[in-house]
Amino acid sequence: EVQLVESGGGLVQPGGSLRLSCVGSGFIFSNYWMSWVRQAPGEGLEWVANIKQDGSERNYVDSVKGRFTISRDNDKNSLYLQMNSLRADDTAVYFCARGRTLGYWGQGALVTVST
């Protein structure tokens, strides 16, 4: 059974940093593109970033470029999102998703940016 489990969410002050993790199981992690998608409270889905199987290609939505970094460790079946210079409008549930079709999703990690 394919599973994706996010962790690392929490409350952080504006300007602070947070690192999200996503561990995959039940599939060959290194075979898939991986993505982060977020959803602000009561809002729609917003794609944040994706990374190629070997980490050689990374893409970001304009609003997080220069602040967020996506990375992966295939030996640990893990995907990461390093979030720096956090703003109030980064408050959201962050989901990791598998593959170019976003075929499987984790349950999400809540990130709250507030004083």
Added chain:
Amino acid sequence: QSALTQPASVSGSLGQSITISCTGTSSDVGGYNYVSWFQQHPGKAPKLMIYEVTNRPSGISTRFSGSRSGNTASLTISGLQAEDEADYYCSSYTTGIRVVFGGGTKLTVL
């Protein structure tokens, strides 16, 4: 990276069919075969219903179908059931292997 355009809400009666549209441009919906549809129930993670414009993942009911004409993709749900009531999102690849979502459509089953 503008969001794709979806109707905010649609409704249909049990057993009827509905269609949700998703309008983009030639740089996304009209230019790539990576158009997908997702179903999301309150408090749950999104679930892939249609990928690559017309394909259903294993386990997804044949009542769900996808199509595209030009820069507009569509999701049709036939034989509406109570459990179909949810939010639906389209997505597409766009330039630079980025992804853009639609604003979402709330489906109400009457």
